[in-house]
Amino acid sequence: MYVAPHRHGMVQDHVALVEIDLTGELMIAAAAASEDRLSPDRIDELLDVEAEAGAGDGEA
Known part of the structure; x- marks a missing residue:
């Protein structure tokens, strides 16, 4: 069974996180x-x- 290696650095898309939060609020x-x-x-x-x-x- 293949297990993907753990990523050491966290990559975050801050715009996506805000959009997810706003969608949740809606x-x-x-x-x-x-x-x-x-x-x-x-x-x-x-x-x-x-x-x-x-x-x-x-x-315009």
């Missing part, structure tokens, strides 16, 4: 919600997103 909130879906405002609140000035006004 899953917990969705499971606890009384409605079928989380509203976009609730998702933004959970992800700590602030509306950008001029967002969605069609200007």
Whole structure:
């Protein structure tokens, strides 16, 4: 039986870890919600997103 050698250094993708944490927060909130879906405002609140000035006004 082959066993892969142990890696001595830990490699971490910090962006991936943050995304996993945020996904977990969304899953917990969705499971606890009384409605079928989380509203976009609730998702933004959970992800700590602030509306950008001029967002969605069609200007690039």
